[in-house]
Amino acid sequence: MRWIIIAMILFVAPYTYLTLHYRKPGPSYQPYQDAKEKTVLAHNGYARISLPSAQPASGMLLPVQGIPASTTTSVLGLTPELKKALGTAVTIPEAIDSVAAPTIFEHGKTYPFSYGCSTSDLHHALAGTRLYVKDKNVYFITDFEALVGGLSSRDTHTVIALELPSGALEAGSYMFTVVGKNQSRSWHVLVK
Numbered sequence: 001m002r003w004i005i006i007a008m009i010l011f012v013a014p015y016t017y018l019t020l021h022y023r024k025p026g027p028s029y030q031p032y033q034d035a036k037e038k039t040v041l042a043h044n045g046y047a048r049i050s051l052p053s054a055q056p057a058s059g060m061l062l063p064v065q066g067i068p069a070s071t072t073t074s075v076l077g078l079t080p081e082l083k084k085a086l087g088t089a090v091t092i093p094e095a096i097d098s099v100a101a102p103t104i105f106e107h108g109k110t111y112p113f114s115y116g117c118s119t120s121d122l123h124h125a126l127a128g129t130r131l132y133v134k135d136k137n138v139y140f141i142t143d144f145e146a147l148v149g150g151l152s153s154r155d156t157h158t159v160i161a162l163e164l165p166s167g168a169l170e171a172g173s174y175m176f177t178v179v180g181k182n183q184s185r186s187w188h189v190l191v192k
Contacts, residue, residue, distance in 0.1 A: 040085035046134045049168060053129040053142065054161045061100035062114040062161050069103045069176075069187035076177060076184040082132060082139065091124060091144045093117035095183035097157075105191045107171065111164035115178050115185065119144055122152040129162055133169065138189075140178045 041048055056062065078086065094117075101113035127145035131138060142160060147153070169191045177186040 037085050041081075041132065044081040044085065044134070046081065046085070046132045049131040049133070049165075051129045051131055051140075051162050051164065053126060055126060056114065056159055056161050059159055061098060061116060061159055062112060064100050064102050065112070066102035066104055069099070069101045069189065071099045071101075071185045071187045074177075074184050074186055075182065076179065076186075077181055078141075078179060079139070081134075082141070082179075086141070090141060091127075091146075093142055093144065093180045094120050096178045096180040096185040097183070099178060099185045099187065101176070101187060101189070103187070103189060105164065105169065105189050107192055108166050110166055111168075111189075112161070113164075114159055114161040116157060116159050117142060117178075117180060119153075119156050119158070122154075122156060123147050125153055126158065126160065129160065131164070131168070136172060136174050138169070138174050138176045140176070142178070 038048065077083075078092070096115055096117050098116040099113065100115070102111070105111040123146060124144040125147050127143040129140060129142045131140055133139075140162070171191050174189050174191060175186055176189050177184055
């Protein structure tokens with residue numbers, strides 16, 4: 001009986017310490033929800049690409065290299081298929097108020113662009129950005145996560161910088177849309 005108690009002390013205590021000390025911060029990977037989302041997206045003809053997103057320290061849009069794209073404002077929000085696939089698992093910004101992006105995406109190069117968005121309150125922070133492609137439409141969904149422990153951000157407006165990897169899209173003309181709940185921004189991009 002003593003050896004069981006000794007074994008528990010020798011193995012459980014260090015295991016607990018190591019687990020708590022080296023645990024990855026943030027929410028854990030949820031394979032069931034991810035597989036479900038991929039299945040619904042594939043059924044509706046969407047492809048998904050996760051993009052690394054950053055918030056520039058200056059808080060300003062990045063300068064555009066090349067000819068800047070002309071953007072249009074819409075009250076699009078999520079399309080019905082994306083809404084069904086993503087469900088309530090995503091918290092998108094309230095509005096996309098500005099975009100700085102080039103009109104041409106050259107093959108073999110990355111496509112850097114940035115946009116400004118507003119959240120509903122100070123208690124949300126950038127979680128990540130995903131790109132959804134269907135036919136010649138490209139949707140950028142920015143996800144925000146709730147801050148815990150009484151933390152808050154400095155401002156409800158944030159600038160997000162993205163870089164679309166080379167080879168992510170085939171050659172052709174695309175309509176890019178950064179999706180917000182109440183206001184989205186769209187622009188045409190030629191992929192060479």
